[in-house]
Amino acid sequence: MNTPVTIYVPGDASACSLGADRVALAIEAEAARAGRAVRIVRNGSRGLFWLEPLVEVATQAGRVAYGPVAAGDVPKLLAAGMLEGGTHALRLGDIQAHPYLASQQRLTGERLGIVDPASLDDYLAKGGYAGLEAALAMQPLDIVRAITESGLRGRGGAAFPTGIKWQTVHDQRAAQKYITCNADEGDSGTFSDRMLMEGDPFALIEGMTIAGIAVGATQGYIYLRVEYPHAARALARAIVIARARNHLGDNIRGSGKRFDIAVRLGAGAYICGEETSMLESLEGRRGEVRVRPPLPAIKGLFGQPTVVNNVVTLATVPIVLARGAQHYKEFGTGKSRGTIPLQLAGNVKQGGLVERAFGLTVKELVYDYGGGSASGRPVRAVQIGGPLGAYLPASEFDTPLEYEALAAKNALLGHGGVVVFDDHVNMARMARYALEFCAVESCGKCTPCRIGSTRGVELMDRIIAGRADSSRNGAQTADLALLDELCDTMFNGSLCGLGGMTPFPVRSAMKYFPEDFQRPG
Ligand SMILES: Cc1cc2nc3c(=O)[nH]c(=O)nc-3n(C[C@H](O)[C@H](O)[C@H](O)COP(=O)(O)O)c2cc1C
Ligand code: SF4
Numbered sequence: 001m002n003t004p005v006t007i008y009v010p011g012d013a014s015a016c017s018l019g020a021d022r023v024a025l026a027i028e029a030e031a032a033r034a035g036r037a038v039r040i041v042r043n044g045s046r047g048l049f050w051l052e053p054l055v056e057v058a059t060q061a062g063r064v065a066y067g068p069v070a071a072g073d074v075p076k077l078l079a080a081g082m083l084e085g086g087t088h089a090l091r092l093g094d095i096q097a098h099p100y101l102a103s104q105q106r107l108t109g110e111r112l113g114i115v116d117p118a119s120l121d122d123y124l125a126k127g128g129y130a131g132l133e134a135a136l137a138m139q140p141l142d143i144v145r146a147i148t149e150s151g152l153r154g155r156g157g158a159a160f161p162t163g164i165k166w167q168t169v170h171d172q173r174a175a176q177k178y179i180t181c182n183a184d185e186g187d188s189g190t191f192s193d194r195m196l197m198e199g200d201p202f203a204l205i206e207g208m209t210i211a212g213i214a215v216g217a218t219q220g221y222i223y224l225r226v227e228y229p230h231a232a233r234a235l236a237r238a239i240v241i242a243r244a245r246n247h248l249g250d251n252i253r254g255s256g257k258r259f260d261i262a263v264r265l266g267a268g269a270y271i272c273g274e275e276t277s278m279l280e281s282l283e284g285r286r287g288e289v290r291v292r293p294p295l296p297a298i299k300g301l302f303g304q305p306t307v308v309n310n311v312v313t314l315a316t317v318p319i320v321l322a323r324g325a326q327h328y329k330e331f332g333t334g335k336s337r338g339t340i341p342l343q344l345a346g347n348v349k350q351g352g353l354v355e356r357a358f359g360l361t362v363k364e365l366v367y368d369y370g371g372g373s374a375s376g377r378p379v380r381a382v383q384i385g386g387p388l389g390a391y392l393p394a395s396e397f398d399t400p401l402e403y404e405a406l407a408a409k410n411a412l413l414g415h416g417g418v419v420v421f422d423d424h425v426n427m428a429r430m431a432r433y434a435l436e437f438c439a440v441e442s443c444g445k446c447t448p449c450r451i452g453s454t455r456g457v458e459l460m461d462r463i464i465a466g467r468a469d470s471s472r473n474g475a476q477t478a479d480l481a482l483l484d485e486l487c488d489t490m491f492n493g494s495l496c497g498l499g500g501m502t503p504f505p506v507r508s509a510m511k512y513f514p515e516d517f518q519r520p521g
Helices: 013-017 022-032 070-078 120-125 129-134 140-150 162-171 192-199 199-217 229-244 274-281 311-323 325-329 362-368 403-407 425-441 449-466 468-493 497-501 503-512
Strands: 005-008 038-041 055-059 062-068 092-093 178-183 219-225 260-266 308-309 340-344 351-358 379-384 391-393 417-422
Touching: 013 274, 013 503, 022 038, 022 070, 022 120, 038 192, 120 199, 120 229, 129 199, 129 311, 129 403, 140 162, 140 325, 140 497, 162 199, 178 199, 178 274, 192 199, 192 229, 192 311, 199 219, 199 229, 199 260, 199 308, 199 311, 219 274, 219 308, 260 274, 260 449, 274 308, 308 425, 311 325, 340 362, 351 362, 362 379, 362 417, 379 425, 391 503, 425 449, 425 497, 425 503, 449 468, 449 497, 468 497, 468 503, 497 503
Parallel strands: 005 038, 178 219, 178 308, 219 260, 340 417
Antiparallel strands: 005 055, 055 062, 062 092, 340 351, 379 391, 379 417
């Protein structure tokens, strides 16, 4: 039998939704028919979604990519010599040299699409566990200091300094502490957590282990949304391997240190991404927001000191330890240090993952990477930071994607999702949608959110109908003033960010697109 040719066919959910499983089967069948041995690796996605399924063949001259490949293309691809990197209309060559990737600064996502997510050896060969190795040689407090020094802020949405959170948990005296990973990823247009868990699960496991050693926690939980079955499988497999090879368990890498991880599936409610709701859900109760104080860092899971961090935050930790806080800090701008995996989605030609140092402008992201709208029509707006994020019009596209610049515009970066809309979008309908989303997803604990969101939907229905009703001129103005007042109440009076931040999309739509709310003429 000839030496098998290694072929990478992403097992990532986005690639699978575009037919990657069928492509893998077709390659196996066609290679068998041709008497060629192949070894198919189900890697993560590189994050160039318009090219998925993106197949890569390991040749003498390096990896050669083809895409987007359909199962029906496979016979012709093999006939064209794909197994040797042969020429074909779908041949993309070295995908690393593609401008979309070559211009990125991938740190957290540096192994995405490159490693076999089911292989600890592959992870180790590509620099994995260098961070934990460094951490094991340090005092816990020095690990916390390194994270503080790096300037790393939480990537789940609130951008809270990770080192300060860890320090608080470190400083608590308790028989049991916990590391919890928030993998609920409920924001619209976001997928970086999913891609990391599916494509590089050991990075998250390593980051959680370092966090455990730093703060004195021996047990970790990953709270994963049930809609992520590919990620659940990838994590379950990686945890078993890590445990079997002493990278989890009672004697981590021979250090005598103990840390283990379990995955818990949530039922898929947006509010379960809010950290205190997540803790309630982890404890087996309905996902409802807890009143703070006490902070989870002091009294969190099962009443014990608990770190709650997002997937991207934790998967970034090994880089800080392996390369030093200073190295990480050199990326970024102002108080936004390091890189951010931006996720480009919606009506855009080239959607996908763009990891860059903070400071890239919206325009660069939408046009240089995204190539403009998929419909070919002018881009009218982007929503940044999920369903609770502000809408920005084209006139604001020079805004840099970093925390302070966006805050200055009453906007937020959140988890880094950017959703593109063309000029067919009706912004009054988008404002209504934000309020409806809040009404559907509200946990119901506080009045401004539970009642306010429903009243807001009713108001928006009147405002939308009022645009076409000339008898409502005065009433329209009064309804818009009432909507503004309602936003004030929700912003100031809500217990958590769901009710408190719904005014961001509503108010930004009113501010930048008044013509969609007011009566014409
Ligand atoms: C309504 C709501 C939903 C949230 N959803 C998520 C989520 O899906 N994933 C996440 O990591 N953080 C989410 N957060 C933020 C978390 O409450 C928390 O700040 C975060 O998990 C802390 O981790 P980090 O410091 O690493 O960002 C949400 C917050 C709110 C108010
Ligand atoms: S703002 Fe909404 S989701 Fe948050 S606690 Fe109040 S009712 Fe629950």
